[in-house]
Amino acid sequence: MKTGSSLLLTHHLDNRHYHFSQFENGLRVIFVEDPTSEACNVAATVGNGHFSDPDDCLGLSHLLEHMLFQGNKKYKAIDAFDTFLSLHGGSVNAATGSEYSHYYFSVTGEHFSCALDHFSQLLTAPLFEKEAIEKEIGAIDAEFSLKINDDLRRLYEVHKETANPDHPFSQFSVGNASTLGELNLQEMQQRLKTLHQDKYVAQNIALCIISPFSHQTSLALIKQYFGQLEKRKPSKRPPLPALYLPEQLGIRIDITPLKSARRLIVTFALPCVHHYYRTKPLSIISELLADEGPNGLLGFFKEKGFATNISVGGGIEGSNFRDFNVNLQLTELGLANIDSMLEALFQYLENIRQHSKLCFFDEKKALLEQIWQFADAIKPIDEAVSLSSAIYLYPCEHLIASEYILDKADPSIVDEILGFFTPSNMRVKVVSPDAQTNQISQWYNTPYAVSPLSPQLLKKLQNESCSSLLTLPEKNQFLSREHTLTQADEKYSVPQNIFASEDFNVWFGQDTQFGLPRGDCYISFDCQAATTGVEATVSRKLWIALLNNHFQQTYYQANVAGLNYHLYSHQCGFSLHTSGFSAKQLTFNQELIEQLHSLEDFEKHFEQVKQQQCQSLHNNLLNKPINRLFARLSAFMQQNTHTPLSMVAAMESTTLEHVHSVKDKLLNDRYMETLIFGNWDRKHVQKFSAELNQQHKAYNGHKKLSRSVFDLSKQDSLLHALPCEHPDAAVVIYYQSPNTGRRDTLLTILLEQLVSPVFFNFARQQAQLGYLVGSGYVPFNQHPGMAFYVQSPKYSAQHLITVIRDFLQKLTVDLLPYQKNWRDIKQGVMKQLCQKDANLSIKSQRLWSALGNQDYRFSQNKDTANELERIQFSDLMNFVNGLIIGKNMGELILYSDPKHSISADELSTTAVNDISEFKKHTPLVE
Structure with a gap:
């Protein structure tokens, strides 16, 4: 430092x-x-x-x-x-x-x-x-x-x-x-x-x-x-009283949610702890409570079948108060065993009290120093907000260091804070659909009930001793103490294809810009089985969730040590992305890939994970109308995207045998593409790639799968109604640009840049249609498009559609004043699209996206700049006129309105009721 x-x-x-x-x-x-x-x-x-x-x-x-x-x-x-x-x-x-x-x-x-x-x-x-x-x-x-x-x-x-x-x-x-x-x-x-x-x-x-x-x-x-602001102090606020009265602690609060959710939230009331920022006692306590290994709190609850997830440490805070939350996602069995879960929590807290904490300080200090010195830069605007806020909290010399400095390791301070983690100083919130309630909150009409925790339970929790079934985490094997920078070869400043075949490609690039011992490794699997219908989609989704459940428990300490993973589904299969420190990352990635192929034992947690997935899909149906309409738009436009409703039915009937069958089909017939970018040398990467290829050869290969979308340009204007019980009416009008070329993409982005503030001001301020209004650039698989959306508590969907269309009819006139700012507008868009990468992760993500777009020269920025320079204001006006008269522009109107239905003829549209039929008879466009 x-x-x-x-x-x-x-x-x-x-x-x-x-x-x-x-x-x-x-x-x-x-x-x-x-x-x-x-x-x-x-x-x-x-x-x-x-x-x-x-x-x-x-x-x-x-x-x-x-x-x-x-x-x-x-x-x-x-x-x-x-x-x-x-x-x-x-x-x-x-x-x-x-x-x-x-x-x-x-x-x-x-x-x-x-x-x-x-x-x-x-x-x-x-x-x-x-x-x-x-x-x-x-x-x-x-x-x-x-x-x-x-x-x-x-x-x-x-x-x-x-x-x-x-x-x-x-x-x-x-x-x-x-x-x-x-x-x-x-x-x-x-x-x-x-x-x-x-x-x-x-x-x-x-x-x-x-x-x-x-x-x-x-x-x-x-x-x-x-500088002209006068020197004047604000009025002094009286001291804040205690956040909770004595009778508001040692209580249980039962709450009924709207969505299907089961949660146990244990809140401990603390004083403000900002002055301990150089000791970070809550960070030590949080990481110990949040440990997801097999012998930690969550591992114990999973073994019992009580809980599926944990988050620790969040909570409200202010100048003289701080809540500390232990938030658990419950199963039905866990909901029936709240007292037992509280007992385990206090046994684990006693383990922390009795355990020497110096080793945890040592690891935390080492990790914070590494994160600070070698972290990817955060978004500058987020950093600016953080620093302007820090001025109120920390002394000048530590404004930058406050989050990372740990130079006063003191276990006694951890013990002092643990003194607030007592049964009589906690609030237990139990969230469940079947909660027994007797009150309704004033503004949001939430049913709840408050009751004191029984004296017997309080006494038992107060006297809990350590449990041999619960142990604190061992030394973190994933933590690297030394980080060295590889000598970069300028040849690899742009990724090169170092393994190339019809069904297996590896791209390798070295970071020559940021000088950090970090990197990203993306591995994508295109699988023929992923394109065979909704049943295969939900089985794949469930398999990925089961793998993540296993990884969560096995590799929690890797995340703590700065090795991150993200396993997720995509249109044509699934991907694994690892990121963070480069020292042990490729070995870590290999281990994950091996587990992905070999792990078969899903029976123990299958029903739990399936229930989670079903609950999530059901809850999607309770999202606000605008969110549901955009989800439905994705299902319309993409071949292998399905509606939550169709996935709910398929998920409920999916068995473990289906998952194993789909897993085998996914892995047995695939295309693989990999990008390794960061602080690695070619020799190391070639060895990793050779081992990956050797494993791949044991399976059938095929070419990269198409990401085509449905072509709306030859269709009439389409109208689709989404049934929804939410009282607000909502509308999304999507316009698909004529083609996927760079010119159309830039014209769409330029138009959205100009229209966005105009439409927002019109819809929110002038027409007062509602709070949730706007427009956005909405590409599907790189095919450009834009959408206008409104959710309104006052107006019908038909009125909203008419108002949006009327706005678009006047768009040419509304945009004419911007002609005088045309060069500035283009420069603004240029800087957004072609700006320097803010950090290594963003650069890796951009390079990975380029591969997805088949930009194998990684020249998008240069090509974009050249094309943007050629676009004139008259080109944009011609593009807008095409939008207004529907020339080569596809229009899809999606709406939700529980009070009114719309006649397609009144809007000069064609009604689409069945998405499956629409997809069968609509051509695709690359």
């Missing part, structure tokens, strides 16, 4: 420059100079959240966040900033939390100054026009309505209702028409102004700037745009 500029602690491989400044007016800013960055990323964290909401105006802080985008004194147009950024390769977003609000944007470097001007005006000089306030209250109410059937929101509300009513956490934070409509518009306007004037002051704002510009350049711009 080294001490960087302005005394910020960084590591020796970090070549960026950091500067922390506090201005005379109290504004705090961290500047990150990154010469490799092609964009500027800015985040502002404001010390205001829903804890500031007055009792008679719940949701005020959320409304304030919305209102900052509704025009300001200098840029009066609604969503002016969003529109500006969309024209210059950028984006903006915001979020309101309990004690902080976050605003963040990215933009190309040449427009950084103007974007900062927009941003400063947005934060400091909002208009708060009454008409806009009324519309945004409607938008927030639509957001509330959209989420009313979201189980996470519903569980969260029960958590709030069962906390201390005097603590602001217990308040309704989102707001809706009811809470924000109690005051008239003039009163609401004054409330917003008062809150803004109090909280959005320099001393209550922290900024992070990540850009290629020098610290001096960025500093001058911040002074220019934020």
Whole structure:
């Protein structure tokens, strides 16, 4: 490690420059100079959240966040900033939390100054026009309505209702028409102004700037745009009371979800622990509780048939409180044995108390140092939000190091924190469809019941001793202490085909850009058996789930040590992706491939895993209408994608024999393609590839399978209704571009880039169709297309379709003003499509996608840039006209409306009722 500029602690491989400044007016800013960055990323964290909401105006802080985008004194147009950024390769977003609000944007470097001007005006000089306030209250109410059937929101509300009513956490934070409509518009306007004037002051704002510009350049711009803020402190908030009253601890809360779910969530109430960031006691406790090995907590529960998954450590936190959750996904048997599971949890906690913890500190410290020094860069915008938030939590010198530093290993602090892990200091939430309840939550109508844990159970848990059936993890065999960099050969800076045949291909490339001891290995299997129908699809899905269940238990420590795997299905088979540190990765990959071929013993967990898969498919049918419509669109467009409803029926009848049969068929007749990219030498990779090929030769091979999609261009406009019980109407209108060529792809992307803010503003602000509105670039197997979508609590699906089509009819006129910005627009799209890879994983993923697109020269960026340069604004207008009149453009309208049906003739469309029949009679297009 080294001490960087302005005394910020960084590591020796970090070549960026950091500067922390506090201005005379109290504004705090961290500047990150990154010469490799092609964009500027800015985040502002404001010390205001829903804890500031007055009792008679719940949701005020959320409304304030919305209102900052509704025009300001200098840029009066609604969503002016969003529109500006969309024209210059950028984006903006915001979020309101309990004690902080976050605003963040990215933009190309040449427009950084103007974007900062927009941003400063947005934060400091909002208009708060009454008409806009009324519309945004409607938008927030639509957001509330959209989420009313979201189980996470519903569980969260029960958590709030069962906390201390005097603590602001217990308040309704989102707001809706009811809470924000109690005051008239003039009163609401004054409330917003008062809150803004109090909280959005320099001393209550922290900024992070990540850009290629020098610290001096960025500093001058911040002074220019934020330096005029007066020096003034926000009002001091009174100390927060205890989050829970004594009677709200040592309790059981039974909750009925909407989706089929069975969960046990054990919450321990802790104080704030940020000051222990150099010891990280919760990280030590979390990793021990989350160990998924056979002798850990989850392994014990799996052996008993009680649980199938575990997550540990998440929970609400604030300036004086912290929840620590142990969250278990249960089986029906587990649901009937909650007390036994609690006993095992406290036995395991006692094991942790009694065990020496120095070895765990040693491993954790080594791993954190490796992750910090050799980690793939995270998205700059995410890093900016993280750093602007860190300014409120950590001393200046540790702003960069806070997540990684562990220089005060102290087992006594772990024991001190474990002192809060007691039966009388916990809340037990049991989520199940058959919960016995006697209360309904106020806003989300969630049934629940609260009861004290029995004195007998509390006493038993208090006196639990260590269990010999539960053991803490052994030394991590996957952790590499030494990492060396391979001497790269420039020849392999672009992947080369080092094993080539009709049915087996290996591509190898070396990282010459990032200089990290990391890499990615992708192995894809195209299998003829994967294309034979829904029964084979669900058997493959179930086999992959069974393998992942086995890997989860066997290789949990590999994930902890920075060796990751992802085994997943795709259109024509399945893939295995390993990533992380390169030292032991190819050996790890070989082991996984061997297990994939040889593992046969699935009987023990078959019913559990099958039940999980069935539950997941059933729950898909309860997703919000827009999600279900996009899932149905995928089933329409792709040969081997099936609807969740058809998969539910097939899954329920699938047996273990079916799985074994399909597994054998998948493996016996296949095509293999591999990309190995990162910190490896050719000799090592050739040995790995030869062994992979030797194994492959024992099976039948065939050519790579086609990823064709169904051709809509020769069809009439199509209309498909999706039955759905959700009260909102929803519509997705999909337009398939004429062909898969690079030109059509770029025209579609350019059009979506221009249309997106225009349509969003029209649908959300002007037409007020609902909260969930938008458009997007939607390719299927590289065939370009775009979709417009709306989910509305107010209007029928037919009205939504008519409004969207009317909008498109006027699109040529709406887009004409953008002609003067055409070069900037193209440059913005160019930088998005052809930007430098942000990290090694993103580069590997791009190269893997290129292979999937049969771009064997890996020249997509260059070819894209050349083609984009040739496209004129008139070309885009011709493309738009083709969309409007339906020339060579396929139109597929999917809708859901529980109250109204639509006549296909009224919309000049052809109804499609049976997807299977549609696929039988519709031609495919490459």
